[in-house]
Amino acid sequence: MKNIKHLIEPGDFTIEELDSLFRLADAIIADPNKYLDRCKGKLLASLFFEPSTRTRFSFESAMLRLGGQIIGFDDPAASSTSKGESLADTIRTVGCYADIAVLRHPREGTAKLASKYSEDMPVINAGDGGHQHPTQTLTDLMTIRHYKKRLDGHVIAICGDLKFGRTIHSLVKAMSRYEGVRFIFISPEELRMPSYILEGLDESTYMQTDQLESVIHEADILYMSRVQRERFVSEEEYERLKNYYILDKEKLTGAKDDMIVMHPLPRVNEICEEVDDDPRAVYFHQARFGMFIRMALILRLLNMEVEQ
Amino acid sequence: MINVSKIKKGIVIDHIAQGQGYKIFSQLKLDEIEDVVVLLRNIPSNKMGKKDLIKIETEIPLDLTVLGLIDPNITINIIKDGLRVDKIKLTLPLKVTGILKCKNPRCITQHEKVKDVEFILADAASRIYRCEYCDSHTSL
Structure with missing residues (x-):
C-alpha cells in the first residue's frame, strides 16, 4: 500500500x-491566482450519498479554482450502489479514475471503511451520519483563528x-487538543x-447544562446548532426546550463584547435574524473560509502545493 | 465420571464457567487444528459447582487474549513434559476482533460486509469497547 494520507477524523x-x-490556506487567500493551475489534470470524485x-x-469550487476537474454524483440512486454494489467495490472502481475522493454518507464510519479500500486515492470524510465532519472543523478552526488570533485558551x-x-x-475532538x-x-x-466524546476529555475541562442564558457570559465562542425536532418523542417537550x-x-446582552457566534449552517430558527447584524455574528464568514481551507x-x- | 488423561505438551484452559466452553472452543477456532483437543463440559467443581475445561495437545501457539474478554476468571496452564510450567493470568484485551458486534444501527458495519471489525477497550471497569468505525460503545 502506498503512503497516502486520508482525512477521516480531526x-x-x-x-x-x-x-x-x-x-x-492563508497563502491561497492572499494570492489565489498563484494556485489557479496547481491541480491541472487532476480529478476529484465527489461522492455524495446524502444531500x-x-x-x-x-x-467542487475548491477543486475548480485549483484548475482540477470533478466527477461524481449527489444522489445515490444515480450510482451503482442502487444496484446493490458494495461501498468497497465503488471505492476501488472510483480509485481507477480519480486522484482524490470526497465522501458523504448517512452511515457512520463509512469514510473510514472507504479509506481501507483506497490504495492510492486519498479519501476525505465530508460527513458520515451523526459521527464526524472534519472539514467543517477545519473551517471552524480557520474562523476561530481568524477572529480570536489563536486556538488555545478559549471557553467554547x-x-x-x-x-x-x-x-x-x-x-x-479537534479543539480539545489545544491547551487551556x-x-x-x-x-x-x-x-x-x-460518551465516546466525553471520555476523550479531562473532566475538569467541560461542564454540561441545559441553560444558555446562565452561561453565555463565560463564553469566548458560542457555537450554535439546530435542535432537531424529529429527535423528540414528545412534541410538548420539544416546544418547552426549543426556546x-x-x-x-436579548440573550446576547449577557455575552462578552468580543465573543463570536458561530454556526455550521444551515440555520433554521435557532438564531434570530436580528442577530445577523451583530458584529459578533461570524457564521456567514465561516462559509467563505470553507472553500480556501478545502x-x-x-x-x-x-x-501539489507550491513553496510558500 | 469420564477420565481424560494428562497431556504432555500444550494448554489446559480451566475454570471456564459452565456453558462457556463451546464458545471458547469456537472463538479459538479449535475445530480447525489437527491436534488432539478435548472439551469437557459440566465437570463437578468445589469452587464453581460445575465448570467446563479444554485440553489442547499442541505445539502451535494460540492467541488467547480474547479469553480475557469472555471470562477473566479462566485459568490457563501451559504444560510441558506433562508438567505445568506456566500459569497465564488473563487481562482484558486492549483490542478485540471477531467477537463483538457494533450495536449502533447507524454504523456502516451493520449495512456492509465488513471483515475483522476492531473494538478498542474504552472502559476496563465496565468492560466497554468502542467500535473502530463509529466509536459507539458496546460490550459482550
Whole structure:
C-alpha cells in the first residue's frame, strides 16, 4: 500500500500539520491566482450519498479554482450502489479514475471503511451520519483563528443537538487538543454529548447544562446548532426546550463584547435574524473560509502545493 | 465420571464457567487444528459447582487474549513434559476482533460486509469497547 494520507477524523492531522494547513490556506487567500493551475489534470470524485449544498459546492469550487476537474454524483440512486454494489467495490472502481475522493454518507464510519479500500486515492470524510465532519472543523478552526488570533485558551459554549451533531463532535475532538480550552455543553438531557466524546476529555475541562442564558457570559465562542425536532418523542417537550436555544439580541446582552457566534449552517430558527447584524455574528464568514481551507487540503493530500 | 488423561505438551484452559466452553472452543477456532483437543463440559467443581475445561495437545501457539474478554476468571496452564510450567493470568484485551458486534444501527458495519471489525477497550471497569468505525460503545 502506498503512503497516502486520508482525512477521516480531526485526529488524522497533528496540531503542527493543521497549523501548516492553515498557513497554506492563508497563502491561497492572499494570492489565489498563484494556485489557479496547481491541480491541472487532476480529478476529484465527489461522492455524495446524502444531500449537501454547502460542503459539496465548497469542495467542487475548491477543486475548480485549483484548475482540477470533478466527477461524481449527489444522489445515490444515480450510482451503482442502487444496484446493490458494495461501498468497497465503488471505492476501488472510483480509485481507477480519480486522484482524490470526497465522501458523504448517512452511515457512520463509512469514510473510514472507504479509506481501507483506497490504495492510492486519498479519501476525505465530508460527513458520515451523526459521527464526524472534519472539514467543517477545519473551517471552524480557520474562523476561530481568524477572529480570536489563536486556538488555545478559549471557553467554547456549544449549544443545541450535541448527540447527533457531527460538526460538533469533530470540533470538540479537534479543539480539545489545544491547551487551556474549556467547553460548556448546552443541550437538553436527551441530546447530550455522546460518551465516546466525553471520555476523550479531562473532566475538569467541560461542564454540561441545559441553560444558555446562565452561561453565555463565560463564553469566548458560542457555537450554535439546530435542535432537531424529529429527535423528540414528545412534541410538548420539544416546544418547552426549543426556546432555550433561540439566540436573540436579548440573550446576547449577557455575552462578552468580543465573543463570536458561530454556526455550521444551515440555520433554521435557532438564531434570530436580528442577530445577523451583530458584529459578533461570524457564521456567514465561516462559509467563505470553507472553500480556501478545502483548497489547501486538496493540495496537501495530493502533494501539489507550491513553496510558500 | 469420564477420565481424560494428562497431556504432555500444550494448554489446559480451566475454570471456564459452565456453558462457556463451546464458545471458547469456537472463538479459538479449535475445530480447525489437527491436534488432539478435548472439551469437557459440566465437570463437578468445589469452587464453581460445575465448570467446563479444554485440553489442547499442541505445539502451535494460540492467541488467547480474547479469553480475557469472555471470562477473566479462566485459568490457563501451559504444560510441558506433562508438567505445568506456566500459569497465564488473563487481562482484558486492549483490542478485540471477531467477537463483538457494533450495536449502533447507524454504523456502516451493520449495512456492509465488513471483515475483522476492531473494538478498542474504552472502559476496563465496565468492560466497554468502542467500535473502530463509529466509536459507539458496546460490550459482550
